Amino acid sequence: MHDYYKILGLNPEAGNDEIRKAFHERAKLFHPDVNSALNSKQQFQLLNEAYQTLINPGKRKVYDFKLKYGSAIIFTNKPAHRDKAYNPSPYSQYTSYKANNTASNEEPFFKKEKIDTVLFYSMLLTGILAVVFGTIQLFTEKWEGINDLNGILFGTSFLFLLLYGWRILNSKK
Numbered sequence: 001m002h003d004y005y006k007i008l009g010l011n012p013e014a015g016n017d018e019i020r021k022a023f024h025e026r027a028k029l030f031h032p033d034v035n036s037a038l039n040s041k042q043q044f045q046l047l048n049e050a051y052q053t054l055i056n057p058g059k060r061k062v063y064d065f066k067l068k069y070g071s072a073i074i075f076t077n078k079p080a081h082r083d084k085a086y087n088p089s090p091y092s093q094y095t096s097y098k099a100n101n102t103a104s105n106e107e108p109f110f111k112k113e114k115i116d117t118v119l120f121y122s123m124l125l126t127g128i129l130a131v132v133f134g135t136i137q138l139f140t141e142k143w144e145g146i147n148d149l150n151g152i153l154f155g156t157s158f159l160f161l162l163l164y165g166w167r168i169l170n171s172k173k
Contacts, residue, residue, distance in 0.1 A: 004050035004063065012064065016055060023051040123162055130155030 005012055008022040029035065030044045037043075053059045134151025141148070 001066065002046060002050070003067070004054055007047060007050040008054065010054075014054075019051065019054050023047065023055075120162070120166055124159070127155050127159035127162060130158060 005014070008014075008019065008026065010018060010022050014022075026047055027044065030040050030047055032041045032044055035044075053063050130151055132155075134149070134153075134155055137151055138148055
């Protein structure tokens with residue numbers, strides 16, 4: 001199976017404008033009227049086949065599926081049709097495969113947002129406790145200098161950085 005993306009010099013996320021541009025650039029090089037090499041006609045036909053497949057959204061989905069999984073034939077648990085005229089398109093097979101194999105609508109137990117929230121609140125509690133215990137230590141023990149403020153300074157700076165980082169992350173959503 002040919003890799004049409006490599007033939008056109010594209011990445012799989014390329015849009016239709018990029019596909020057209022790449023095709024026209026390469027067509028100028030491999031067109032049999034311009035290129036006199038023996039295999040220029042075959043190269044141009046392959047280039048045209050790649051273009052026709054990737055520019056058509058339906059054909060491109062089927063091709064991407066074949067490229068990823070090696071085949072467009074999808075086996076389902078449905079009974080076989082006895083009608084010889086019944087010949088579903090590879091795209092309909094692809095969509096039935098996607099429908100049968102999509103995850104259920106249930107939310108996963110460990111969702112990234114839930115884990116982030118739990119970690120944030122546990123770290124927030126750690127910062128608050130550092131400030132509280134630093135304050136208790138400051139009032140219960142004899143003052144021995146500026147080093148007695150370490151717990152309070154750590155907790156305050158930790159809380160500031162934590163809340164600032166959380167604000168930045170949530171502003172990007």
